[in-house]
Amino acid sequence: xxxxxxxxxxxxxxxxxxxxxxxxxxxxxxxxxxxxxxxxxxxxxxxxxxxxxxxxxxxxxxxxxxxxxxxxxxxxxxxxxxxxxxxxxxxxxxxxxxxxxxxxxxxxxxxxxxxxxxxxxxxxxxxxxxxxxxxxxxxxxxxxxxxxxxxxxxxxxxxxxxxxxxxxxxxxxxxxxxxxxxxxxxxxxxxxxxxxxxxxxxxxxxxxxxxxxxxxxxxxxxxxxxxxxxxxxxxxxxxxxxxxxxxxxxxxxxxxxxxxxxxxxxxxxxxxxxxxxxxxxxxxxxxxxxxxxxxxxxxxxxxxxxxxxxxxxxxxxxxxxxxxxxxxxxxxxxxxxxxxxxxxxxxxxxxxxxxxxxxxxxxxxxxxxxxxxxxxxxxxxxxxxxxxxxxxxxxxxxxxxxxxxxxxxxxxxxxxxxxxxxxxxxxxxxxxxxxxxxxxxxxxxxxxxxxxxxxxxxxxxxxxxxxxxxxxxxxxxxxxxxxxxxxxxxx
Amino acid sequence: xxxxxxxxxxxxxxxxxxxxxxxxxxxxxxxxxxxxxxxxxxxxxxxxxxxxxxxxxxxxxxxxxxxxxxxxxxxxxxxxxxxxxxxxxxxxxxxxxxxxxxxxxxxxxxxxxxxxxxxxxxxxxxxxxxxxxxxxxxxxxxxxxxxxxxxxxxxxxxxxxxxxxxxxxxxxxxxxxxxxxxxxxxxxxxxxxxxxxxxxxxxxxxxxxxxxxxxxxxxxxxxxxxxxxxxxxxxxxxxxxxxxxxxxxxxxxxxxxxxxxxxxxxxxxxxxxxxxxxxxxxxxxxxxxxxxxxxxxxxxxxxxxxxxxxxxxxxxxxxxxxxxxxxxxxxxxxxxxxxxxxxxxxxxxxxxxxxxxxxxxxxxxxxxxxxxxxxxxxxxxxxxxxxxxxxxxxxxxxxxxxxxxxxxxxxxxxxxxxxxxxxxxxxxxxxxxxxxxxxxxxxxxxxxxxxxxxxxxxxxxxxxxxxxxxxxxxxxxxxxxxxxxxxxxxx
Numbered sequence: 001x002x003x004x005x006x007x008x009x010x011x012x013x014x015x016x017x018x019x020x021x022x023x024x025x026x027x028x029x030x031x032x033x034x035x036x037x038x039x040x041x042x043x044x045x046x047x048x049x050x051x052x053x054x055x056x057x058x059x060x061x062x063x064x065x066x067x068x069x070x071x072x073x074x075x076x077x078x079x080x081x082x083x084x085x086x087x088x089x090x091x092x093x094x095x096x097x098x099x100x101x102x103x104x105x106x107x108x109x110x111x112x113x114x115x116x117x118x119x120x121x122x123x124x125x126x127x128x129x130x131x132x133x134x135x136x137x138x139x140x141x142x143x144x145x146x147x148x149x150x151x152x153x154x155x156x157x158x159x160x161x162x163x164x165x166x167x168x169x170x171x172x173x174x175x176x177x178x179x180x181x182x183x184x185x186x187x188x189x190x191x192x193x194x195x196x197x198x199x200x201x202x203x204x205x206x207x208x209x210x211x212x213x214x215x216x217x218x219x220x221x222x223x224x225x226x227x228x229x230x231x232x233x234x235x236x237x238x239x240x241x242x243x244x245x246x247x248x249x250x251x252x253x254x255x256x257x258x259x260x261x262x263x264x265x266x267x268x269x270x271x272x273x274x275x276x277x278x279x280x281x282x283x284x285x286x287x288x289x290x291x292x293x294x295x296x297x298x299x300x301x302x303x304x305x306x307x308x309x310x311x312x313x314x315x316x317x318x319x320x321x322x323x324x325x326x327x328x329x330x331x332x333x334x335x336x337x338x339x340x341x342x343x344x345x346x347x348x349x350x351x352x353x354x355x356x357x358x359x360x361x362x363x364x365x366x367x368x369x370x371x372x373x374x375x376x377x378x379x380x381x382x383x384x385x386x387x388x389x390x391x392x393x394x395x396x397x398x399x400x401x402x403x404x405x406x407x408x409x410x411x412x413x414x415x416x417x418x419x420x421x422x423x424x425x426x427x428x429x430x431x432x433x434x435x436x437x438x439x440x441x442x443x444x445x446x447x448x449x450x451x452x453x454x455x456x457x458x459x460x461x462x463x464x465x466x467x468x469x470x471x472x473x474x475x476x477x478x479x480x481x482x483x484x485x486x487x488x489x490x491x
Numbered sequence: 492x493x494x495x496x497x498x499x500x501x502x503x504x505x506x507x508x509x510x511x512x513x514x515x516x517x518x519x520x521x522x523x524x525x526x527x528x529x530x531x532x533x534x535x536x537x538x539x540x541x542x543x544x545x546x547x548x549x550x551x552x553x554x555x556x557x558x559x560x561x562x563x564x565x566x567x568x569x570x571x572x573x574x575x576x577x578x579x580x581x582x583x584x585x586x587x588x589x590x591x592x593x594x595x596x597x598x599x600x601x602x603x604x605x606x607x608x609x610x611x612x613x614x615x616x617x618x619x620x621x622x623x624x625x626x627x628x629x630x631x632x633x634x635x636x637x638x639x640x641x642x643x644x645x646x647x648x649x650x651x652x653x654x655x656x657x658x659x660x661x662x663x664x665x666x667x668x669x670x671x672x673x674x675x676x677x678x679x680x681x682x683x684x685x686x687x688x689x690x691x692x693x694x695x696x697x698x699x700x701x702x703x704x705x706x707x708x709x710x711x712x713x714x715x716x717x718x719x720x721x722x723x724x725x726x727x728x729x730x731x732x733x734x735x736x737x738x739x740x741x742x743x744x745x746x747x748x749x750x751x752x753x754x755x756x757x758x759x760x761x762x763x764x765x766x767x768x769x770x771x772x773x774x775x776x777x778x779x780x781x782x783x784x785x786x787x788x789x790x791x792x793x794x795x796x797x798x799x800x801x802x803x804x805x806x807x808x809x810x811x812x813x814x815x816x817x818x819x820x821x822x823x824x825x826x827x828x829x830x831x832x833x834x835x836x837x838x839x840x841x842x843x844x845x846x847x848x849x850x851x852x853x854x855x856x857x858x859x860x861x862x863x864x865x866x867x868x869x870x871x872x873x874x875x876x877x878x879x880x881x882x883x884x885x886x887x888x889x890x891x892x893x894x895x896x897x898x899x900x901x902x903x904x905x906x907x908x909x910x911x912x913x914x915x916x917x918x919x920x921x922x923x924x925x926x927x928x929x930x931x932x933x934x935x936x937x938x939x940x941x942x943x944x945x946x947x948x949x950x951x952x953x954x955x956x957x958x959x960x961x962x963x964x965x966x967x968x969x970x971x972x973x974x975x976x977x978x979x980x981x982x
Contacts, residue, residue, distance in 0.1 A: 016537035020511060023518065023534075031522070035708040036726035042764060043514075046507035050541060217526040235527035273533060 003066030004076065008274065010063070011083060014054045015273040019231065021047045026230040026237055030222045052098075056090045075276060078457050082275030085158070092141050101134050105402040112400030121371045121389040128367045128399060132360050135404045139361055149361045152405035156282040157412060157460055162358055165408050168415065168474050169351045175478050176348055177381055179485060183344065184334060184383070186489045189327035193318030196247040200313045204247075205240050205254040207309070212292055213444040214238070214258045215265055227253040232264035233272045247314070248329065251306075252293055259292030260285055262444060266452030276456035282406065284460050286413020287420060288447065294343050294414075295421040295480070296443050300326050301435035309438075330488055334384060336391035343414075344485055348381045350411040353396070357404050416464050418477025420451065423468040494557030495567065499765065501554070502574060505545045506764040510722065512538045517721040517728055521713045543589075547581045566767060569948050573766030576649070583632050592625050596893040603891030612862045612880040619858045619890060623851050626895045630852055640852045643896035647773040648903060648951055653849055656899050659906065660842045663965050667839055668872055670973055674835065675825060675874070677980045680818035684809030687738040691804045695738075696731050696745040698800070703783055704935040705729070705749045706756055718744040723755035724763045738805070739820065742797075743784055750783030751776055753935060757943030767947035773897065775951050777904020778911060779938065785834050785905075786912040786971070787934050791817050792926035800929075821979055825875060827882035834905075835976055839872045841902040844887070848895050907955050909968025911942065914959040 021044065028040055064084055072080070108127035115124035139148025142155075150161045206221055219231075224239035231237050238257035243249040263279050271277040279285040296302055307325040310317050319325045332342045338349040356373055359365035365373055374393035375386045386392035398406055425431060428442045435443070450467035457463075464472045485491070512535065519531055555575055563571070599618035606615035630639025633646075641652050697712055710722075715730035722728050729748035734740040754770050762768040770776040787793055798816040801808050810816045823833045829840040847864055850856035856864055865884040866877045877883035889897055916922060919933045926934070941958035948954075955963045976982070 012533075013537045013540065016534045017541070019530075020515060020534050020538055024511060024514065027514065027518065031711065033707065033709050033711050033726055033728075035706070036724075039510075039725045039763065042503075043507045043511050046504045047511055049504065050508070215526070216524065218524050220522065220524050233527075234530045235524055237524075272530065 003063045004070050004072060007060065007063035007067060007083065008076070008079065010054070010059070011079070011275065012273040014051065015275070015277065017047065017051055017054070021051060022230055029224045029228065030239060055086065060087045075271065075457060079275050082456055086275070089142060089155070092144070093138055094141065097134065097137060097141065101138065101402055104130050104134060105400065108400045109397065112394070112397065116390045116394040119388045119390045119394070121394060124394060124400070125367060128370070131399065131402050132367050135402055136361055136363070149358050149405060152361065153408065156406050156409050158281055159459060159461070160283070160412070165354065165412070169354065169411070172347055172474050172478060173351055173381070175482065176344065179482055180332070180344055180348070181383065182491050183332045183485055183489050186491070188333065189331045190319060190324065191328050191331060192247065194314050194316055196244060196314055198242050198244070201242045201247050201250045204309060204313050205250050208251060209238070209254055209258045211438055212255060212258045212440050213262055218265055219261055221254070227257050229257040229260035229264070232267065232278050233269065236261040236264040247310070252297060255297045256289045256293040259289035262292070262448070263288040263452045266448045267455035268453050271455045278455060280456045280458065280463060281460035282409035283412035283416055284451070284463060286410055287416035287464070288451065290413050291417040291420055291447065295417060296435065296440060298329050298343065299432070299435055301432035302438070302440070303329050304436050305438040327488065330484070332485070336386060337395055344481055345382070347411045347414055350407055352377050352381060353407040357399065357407060361404055415474050415477050416472055418474070418480050419464055419468045419472045420447065421480060422476040494554045495561050495563060498551065498554035498558060498574065499567070499570065501545070501550070502570070502766065503764040505542065506766070506768065508538060508542055508545070512542060513721055520715045520719065521730060546577065551578045566762065566948060570766050573947055577766070580633060583635070584629055585632065588625070588628060588632065592629065592893055595621050595625060596891070599891045600888065603885070603888065607881050607885040610879045610881045610885070612885060615885060615891070616858060619861070622890065622893050623858050626893055627852055627854070640849050640896060643852065644899065647897050647900050649772055650950060650952070651774070651903070656845065656903070659965050660845065660902070663838055663969060664842055664872070666969050666973065667835065670976060671823070671835055671839065672874065673982050674823045674976055674980050677982070679824065680822045681810060681815065682819050682822060683738065685805050685807055687735060687805055689733050689735070692733045692738050692741045695800060695804050696741050699742060699745055700729070700749045702929055703746060703749045703931050704753055709756055710752055712745070718748050720748040720751035720755070723758065723769050724760065727752040727755040738801070743788060746788045747780045747784040750780035753783070753939070754779040754943045757939045758946035759944050762946045769946060771947045771949065771954060772951035773900035774903035774907055775942070775954060777901055778907035778955070779943065781904050782908040782911055782938065786908060787926065787931060789820050789834065790923070790926055792923035793929070793931070794820050795927050796929040818979065821975070823976070827877060828886055835972055836873070838902045838905055841898055843868050843872060844898040848890065848898060852895055906965050906968050907963055909965070909971055910955055910959045910963045911938065912971060913967040
């Protein structure tokens with residue numbers, strides 16, 4: 001038993017230190033004085049150095065082999081699976097390559113921001129080329145002769161492959177483009193107009209978070225430039241932002257982050273400071289944020305309740321009734337920016353990125369050809385031209401910071417959310433009656449019991465399959481989207 | 492050169508990790524969700540464990556001997572002096588004792604809080620006995636046959652001794668008690684009355700911080716139960732609190748913490764993440780907070796300017812003019828609580844604690860006899876009886892958390908502030924004309940140039956001596972207090 005105990009004790013300290021590093025990042029985005037950035041860089045480097053040394057500590061290999069064959073509980077076996085997996089990865093990537101990636105991506109992010117501001121893809125190209133080359137190298141190191149892109153994808157979604165995503169997306173794309181085309185032929189619903197006071201937006205955001213079961217005793221809501229969630233267990237914090245003309249930005253960002261944070265808050269406390277003590281993958285994490293935001297938060301039943309809260313907070317909001325509000329919430333527009341997209345078009349944005357980044361990693365697409373390839377594909381899937389790079393291939397930060405294999409987990413999260421929604425609706429047939437009163441508990445309790453509490457206990461696809469009774473496919477999501485928008489747009 | 496370089500590189504990482512631990516403490520007092528306390532305990536334990544391992548790393552001894560005799564700059568020599576000193580201390584205290592002190596004091600703090608709330612010294616006594624015994628043991632381990640109390644004092648004020656403090660306090664006590672007696676025979680000045688809106692207090696606190704040169708680009712002001720300052724360099728944060736009836740609580744706490752934070756912000760940036768990168772001792776630190784708060788902030792010239800700010804913020808504050816306001820700011824009252832004390836009586840509080848804690852550490856005073864000893868001494872120095880333990884020996888948290896040797900640094904800070912004030916007034920003869928316009932820059936610039944920028948470069952008494960031209964004594968402080976209160980109370 002001793003090797004197992006020692007390993008888990010060592011891991012507990014590593015997890016606690018990683019939580020501290022995460023808390024520093026939260027501080028950086030919410031509280032840190034502007035002049036402290038450089039100093040903070042040194043602090044982060046110090047703790048990341050400690051974390052790297054611990055994650056590559058050769059004693060882990062010794063403990064793992066000594067623990068092999070020991071009798072252990074199912075959670076302990078899952079913990080060891082995670083530790084072995086992570087340790088194997090650190091062994092495969094040379095320290096020099098890891099350091100070079102950290103160095104290059106930290107600079108590339110600044111270059112990207114400047115290039116986006118100047119709408120100048122060429123200014124970003126040298127950085128992109130360098131980042132792609134480094135990730136190719138990392139992918140090859142991790143893949144052991146397999147597909148480098150799969151190896152990168154596995155960093156965010158364990159055991160998922162590009163081939164499986166390809167099949168899934170192949171099924172989704174024609175149905176979504178066809179639906180998009182029919183919807184955009186219809187007149188555009190009216191959006192909100194009115195005065196949306198900043199403090200009222202924050203007040204309502206806070207109330208909405210509580211409505212979705214976010215526990216403020218174990219978290220807090222602040223502002224940041226980009227909304228995010230951070231931390232876990234009894235300290236899972238979220239952020240949002242306000243926009244004077246668009247209260248949906250604040251409110252639905254909040255609900256989205258609440259989905260992430262409730263996942264973290266809902267994990268079995270026994271798993272705290274173990275590899276099971278956080279959401280199991282990016283895809284499953286996104287399934288929680290998306291189902292809170294979309295299948296629950298943008299449903300007719302819930303928006304009916306929310307309409308009353310909106311008018312109480314802001315007075316006249318430019319739509320006459322709950323039905324008009326439901327249409328405004330779910331408005332599909334000709335637009336370019338992924339993060340502002342609706343449920344229908346969002347996945348088209350992701351598929352475009354998935355295909356392009358996969359081609360860049362394989363070498364089939366040269367970074368120099370990215371802008372043209374992006375614009376062609378956008379035209380094909382969305383039906384209109386990208387006017388400038390900041391609305392096209394420069395809109396997302398991801399590639400500049402080296403995230404390749406990350407984008408598809410957003411759509412995977414939507415697919416999982418579609419599966420969970422179908423199962424949840426079956427399990428709670430009168431859910432809409434509750435949502436219409438602003439009562440989300442039957443939904444969030446079902447998600448807690450079937451998904452959230454397990455943390456990292458099961459494999460990503462496995463936790464969805466256990467919750468739904470069948471292996472995840474895109475069909476429930478597509479059926480849901482088609483039904484919703486067909487009805488909404490009277491197609 | 493390599494041993495020196497390696498040692499300083501190692502130290503830099505340790506300092507950065509210590510800064511992170513400090514940031515976590517700030518978070519705990521200002522931002523942390525209430526339900527996260529237990530989880531945070533694990534995180535703190537993890538990073539404190541890392542820090543302890545680094546501070547006792549045997550390579551430090553090797554590097555120190557290898558660097559011996561190396562040619563180095565004066566700052567490098569000072570860095571090594573700090574490192575050697577700290578390392579020697581860690582070697583002297585057995586790990587088991589250090590762990591036991593951490594364990595016992597963390598529990599004793601809770602016991603003390605409950606005992607204070609119940610006004611029950613007996614409930615705190617067993618904890619106090621345990622803490623005193625442990626600190627006696629630590630003091631003996633550190634003292635190497637010398638005075639254990641001196642060894643503890645040295646943790647907060649390097650190279651200071653109880654004998655020297657005793658001589659200094661022996662000079663102060665009769666002059667202060669005599670003055671206190673004469674002042675309290677006079678009619679008590681009128682205090683403030685009015686409506687002191689919370690947001691206006693915070694707004695004025697913020698303006699005052701800026702007035703004293705606090706750089707908000709490298710810091711921030713938040714609320715906490717007890718005001719404190721935290722961090723350094725480009726991230727030196729402060730907190731304050733508000734009280735609806737007493738705006739001085741918020742405003743002068745803010746100025747006090749600004750003094751601490753400006754010291755940290757003012758240290759030569761070259762010293763960041765070295766042992767020179769923080770205030771050199773508790774006494775010198777307190778000299779900065781005190782001179783900002785008292786010799787500058789409570790001066791007739793500055794309060795004349797502040798009176799206008801107060802009436803602009805709060806309207807009628809119950810005193811008619813700047814002179815009445817000056818009297819209200821400096822009101823001497825019969826009271827019991829150290830932290831609410833005026834300039835005249837404050838040091839009497841400290842001397843009482845110094846003598847009692849010294850006697851407890853030497854064994855001359857049994858903890859069981861503390862309450863009676865406290866009450867006798869209070870009667871002797873203040874002239875009236877302590878009605879209950881919460882206003883007497885249970886009022887401060889210090890002993891419960893194991894701080895023995897810490898109290899006298901408060902008075903030492905006052906003594907240093909007295910010396911600095913005398914030198915500063917000589918160097919800036921027209922200072923009052925500036926203060927009367929709310930311009931503190933000639934004072935804060937002088938303090939920056941002569942004290943703050945040096946950080947840990949010189950020994951504590953040495954930095955004061957360099958600034959003032961003579962070794963520090965109590966005389967300038969006593970002269971200042973006597974002149975101020977004689978004039979104020981028309982004695």
